[in-house]
Amino acid sequence: MIDKPRIGVYVCHCGKNIAGVVNVEDVAEHVRNMAGVIVAKDYRYVCSDPGQDMIKKDIRDYQLDRIVVVACSPRLHEPTFRRVLEESGLNPYLLEMVNIREQCSWVHMDEPDKATEKAKDLVRMAILRSQLLEPLEIKEVKVLKSVLIVGGGVSGISAALDLAEMGFKVYLVEKNESIGGHMAQLDKTFPSMDCSICILGPKMVEVARHPKIKIISHADIVRVEGYVGNFKVKIRENPRYVISDRCTGCGECQEVCPIEYPNEWDINLGVRKAISVPFPQAVPSVYRINIDYCLQCYKCVEACGAREAIDFGQKPKETELNVGAIIVAIGFEPYEPYQLKEYGYGTYQNVITNIEFERLINAAGPTEGKLIRVSDMKVPHRIGFIQCVGSRDERIGHIYCSRFCCMSAIKQARQIKEKLPEAEVYIFHTEPRTFGKGFEAFFRKTREYGVSVVRGRASKVLEDPETGNLTVFVEDLSLGKPVEVEVDLLILSVGMSPPKDLESLSRTLRIPRDPDGFLLEAHPKLRPVDTHTAGIFLAGACQSPKDITDSISQAKAAAASVAALLSRGKIRVESMIAHVNQDLCIGCGLCQEICPYQAMTIQNKKSKTIPALCGGCGTCASTCPEHAITMKHYTNKQILAEVVTAFQR
């Protein structure tokens, strides 16, 4: 604290808004002789240009170092007057504003005397506080112009390309062998009926080729440290037993490999070799040996020959990345309906999920696009869809709507009709959520193809063991009575679940989860892609279920947020931060527990603030049992000074 602050006080008339009730000249007079007050004036509109100039002139002429503006709400003009101080060479935090308009003249219009007395009290409080104000450091930290994107589905890919185009270095980390996510598994997309891999494939290749993007696949995030602009991330690349730099993706090893095992990417409907890529368009097209199935017969090593890309001794590799920001785009997992015994999934062979359907109908899939029943390889004639499987269901704790499945079922129903025009197709649902652009028209057109829409929840499914057919029991809400419909093939439209590794990743990244288990955004309305941790953003289904179009939009939004954050090369850190007195601190860790921004770390048994993360709330200061924490600009002394003089004239 400066020993002898020189305070300038400016009491605003605001036309008649304040002066019509409060005697502003009296208020100025009241404080003119207070200790430290060099100048106390009243003026018609202090916020106007001449008003601001008057303050600047007084700062020069009287060497003022504290300014008290008595006027409207600081929520209106605090930044205006802070700029005045800055332009006069003073630290902007040496300003104090007193609200005698919104909280005085406007609310005590019939009691001008009492309003004036109140104004005098408020100005006194501000003057005593201003004597204790200290200049605050306006700190900027450098930010790295690089981004880590966790998850290589359509959201991660979209954000990666946008940011790379802007000139940022992008690390795209994907836990699976290939990027592409679930979109790569789909056959067609709604409502345009574009072939999914046809629109995604080129983007995947673009990502692989882009000089600014580095794909790190078959890898996990181990640890994240640091703060916005300066994150240190440890990544572990899991062994493929193939050396990436040497593998040319020629596939000769795959041809000679004798072992086949169920391909998870084909939802275990198809097989892959012990050395293989999960699907032909995989990016990167680096082969991988599944060591659990491999016989180590060395046929692949022979086929690989001079390239010598296979290495059975490969170990997990840990790398450390330094990035300025992180985008989490880890997507979703299709809900696995084993729990819903009434539908018979896992027991009845001809009950499949919508994602299994995608692989069956896909021309590059395990049946080369032939829609056949798993039980007898026959072509089905009657196909049913049950909606909301794993969504809107209190019993399993998934109360949310998965948003894409109505349209997905309608799309799949149309595809069936296109392939098998004579087939009977039924969709059992409670309501079609066809809300998006072109959705309603798509739904109408699909009904014109002859798809039957039955309004009602399917209560149970029974199998005829001889035929493998299924009978669906549903309460038909339009007819108002229960019906039974026999189908050859039943497709469960399963919803989106948070991916299994989301929980551990949420802890690694310190992002809380919402009640449905998806990642929590900072504000559902105005900050849908931010998290509470500065520098970490969300995109895509991991934030909440959504379709491809909305995922891409959100990914672009996340990329925009990152670009805005990193473009200037540095960011301003909050000045009103907590400071821990190391002598008084006993290292109890309470502040660390309660800080919502993880801004307190314990080092050498003492607590310290990470300035870049501190949000400036001050909760730690009032929590510390030793009163070791000072909240800058809202110190105990400053606040108590106001309390003491509030009514004491």
Place this chain on the structure above:
Amino acid sequence: MSSIEEEQEEQEKQEKQQSVLVLGGGVCGIQVALDLADMGFKVYLVEKKPSIGGHMAQLDKTFPTLDCSACILTPKMVDVARHPNIELLTYSEVLAVSRASKSFEVTILKKSRYVNEDKCTGCGICAQYCPIEVPNEFDQGIGIRKAIYVPFPQAIPLIYTIDKENCIKCGLCERMCEAEAIDHNQQPMKITVTVGSIVVAVGFQLFDAKNKQEYGYGRYDNVITGLDFERLVNAAGPTGGHLARLSDAKIPKKIAFIQCVGSRDEKSGNLNCSRVCCMYAIKQAILAKEHIPDADIHVFYMDIRAYGKGFEEFYTRAKEEFNVKFVRGAVSEIVEIPETKNLIVRVEDTETGELLEKEFDMVVLSVGLTPPSDSEAIENILGISKGEDGFFSSPDPQIFTVDTNIGGIFIAGTAEGPKDIPDSVAQASAAAMKASVALVQLTQEEKHVEK
């Protein structure tokens, strides 16, 4: 030309290409402007009304969190006003756009407020003394404003505007203004700016419920639209937040919400879903119950589209916690009882097949979203195309949602199609991203050409 002059011209050209025009100052335009300004670009934000804020500023609370709308919007509005990279041009419209090499030359008309923007401090004394009262558009015509006015107290910029049509030129405002900011002779101004990219975020217009004649909007006092309802429950609205009937100011005890008014309806000419009305009706039903705990509330719907984050839970809350009754049925007609001004709603309950006639004190029509009134003018000025539904559309709306048929011009928000606030904000940032990439590529191309 000397090389120094050439260099200067080149730098000016570069600076010009690093600027963006954003059309529309609703929550979407505001987000685009802030994102681009934060990235370091110069943004011209053009808004036709005297204040930014759009429709979101008119709302009371937002679904599904029941956040106070103004509370979350006004800080962003203030950020726009203060941002050194944003030039805010309110009460302005775009007159013409022409291509100048790879940039756009935009002519903007700043309409006359008859108030000097540099002198007005927003103190409001003028409005206190103005003798003329007219229906306030911001309050859906339910409340009043003066002929010299700001549309709402948190308007940005907080500068008064004189509505010349209703002004009687009494001169009282001029006499009372201590900042000498009134100028009855102010002329409109034309400004020309050169920008590298344009984002169109001009929002939507509500379906005019008068077009659904069988529902009686405009004839029956107690049939109101969803937005009328918002202004009634808003604490800063014309009734101070009291949900009261417009006919006799009594508190309604039986309220009906009718869904899909102007949407999914061949007769209204719009077969598409408006995407937000299910949720806003559920929200309003809950607000009505909060205001009037013993009210009996019915929602007559076709389907309940509660698809977004937290939506299904919100729908369940309305049913279980607030006892809102949801009836699946098509409302054929609304008839007024002249003595009480109550309303009879005729509906076919599609689940039971019954034909019902129910009496209500108040009926709220959940009107859909239609393209904004000036969309044709914008189409002509910019040359961007619309989709079948009349909203601006990308040639490939699924993958390239914010693009248009013209390189360098992007669309976002409800101008692209009906959507709620979170989706508008996300799309706004997406458009900002594309606009910024376009600008970066522009400068790179120039550098490449030079080499």
Place this chain on the structure above:
Amino acid sequence: MAEEFEPKLIAFTCNWCSYAGADLAGVSRMQYPPNVRVIRLMCSGRVDPIFILEALKRADGVLVTGCHIGDCHYVSGNLHAEVRVKLVKKALEMVGLEPERLKLEWISASEGEKFARVIKEMVDQLKKLGKNPLRDG
């Protein structure tokens, strides 16, 4: 004739919600008694029990206001404020001071009317309770 007792009320408000709500009361010209002196903090979580105790040495009542639960600008500050006010109330009871002299209210930025009403009600209640025996002067 004895002058009517005018209670003195100190109110702690948070910058994002309750202070803004108080401003809105002003913008809407809602009138309330001039007995209150508002101290602006960034968050209700900043309110330290010693502020409340010191305030009760100079005023007849203390009002702590903040954002509604779930809306705290700093995520959880108001939760801590709630716990602390409860504890201080218990402490006040133990020294025989009426716990009604300390009040906690959540006021959002749009609840100008609520702010005005809370002040009015509290001033009325303090008038009934009379002067705070722990107060000097």
